Amino acid sequence: MIPGSFDYHRPDSVDAAVALLAKYGDEARAIAGGHSLIPMMKLRMAEVAHLVDLQGIGDLKGIKVDGGTITIGAMVTQHELIADEALAKSAPIIREAALQIADPQVRYVGTVGGNVANGDPGNDMPGLMQCLDATYVLAGPDGTREVAAREFYEAAYFTARSDDELLVSVRFAAPQGGYAYEKQKRKIGDYATAAAAVLIGKDGGKCSSASIAMTNLSDTPVCCDAAAGALVGSSLDGAALDAAVAAMQEAIDPQEDNRGPVDFKRHVAGVMLRRAIERAASRA
C-alpha cells in the first residue's frame, strides 16, 4: 500500500529536530531507519503529517567506549554495532544480540534509537538494554533528561518519551563477567517467540551478581529481578536455575498469537532462560 501524504523535514541538528517535533506535536514523527515506521505508514496504522528525518544529524551518530562507559548514538545502525571491535570487546552481548535481529538488509538500516524508542515488545534491544541497566538520554524543548531503560517502557508502543522529545543516545557501564543472549524465532529474520538476555558475575565458584531481562513475553520487556536474585549466592546448580526460571514465569505475561499459544511461549521462555544462564555462567 502507499502511505498517506506527508511533509518531509531533514534537520541538521538535534535542536532543529526537537523544534520541529515541538512545533507539529502529535502530527510529527521522527524517522530513523524507517524499517518499523514506514511499514506502519503503508498499512495506514500510522498517519504522519510531518516526517522528521534524523539521517542528517551528525551528533546522533557514533559509538564511544570511554573507560568503563559505553555511549551509543541513536542513529548507530545494528550493522555498525556488530562491526565495532571496541564495542565487541567491552560489551560482547551487544554483538551477540544484534546478530539475531532480522537479517543483514534490515540491520544495515535499522538503528539503535529506532529499536529502543519504538516500544515494540518484539524488538530485541529494549530487553537487552534493561539487562545492561542502560540509561536513555532524551532531548526536548527544555533541555536533556535521562531515563533508565528499566523505567522507560509503559505499554506496547507507549514509553516515557514525550512526542516532542528525541532519543539522543544510550549509555551503560561495560558489563563484567559472563553474558548470553538466547532467542527462539520461527525462522531467520523473525521477531522472538521468546528471548533472554543474561549477565552473570562469579566469585569463588558462587554467583556474585546477575541480571536477567526477557523479550516478547509481555507488552513491555520484562526485567526479572526476582529471577536474578534466585541465582545470586548460589553455585548456579540445577535448583538455582529452577528457582530462576520459576521466578521469571511469575513476571512474564505472554499472549497467544501467530507465534504460538501461551503454554508454548512459557515453555520456550524457560528453555531460553535456562540456556542463557548456563552459557553466561560458562563464560563468567
Ligand code: FAD
Ligand atoms: P524507525 O522505523 O525509523 O522508527 C521506529 C519508531 O521509533 C518511530 O515511531 C520513530 O518515530 C521512533 N524513533 C526512531 N528514532 C528515534 C529517536 N532517535 N528518537 C525518538 N524516536 C525515534 N527488530 C528486532 O529487534 N528484532 C527482530 O528480529 C526484527 N526483525 C525485523 C524484521 C523485518 C523484516 C523488519 C522490517 C524489521 C525487523 N525489526 C526487528 C525491526 C528493525 O530492527 C527496526 O529497524 C527497528 O525496530 C526500528 O529501527 P528504525 O531505525 O528502522 O526506526
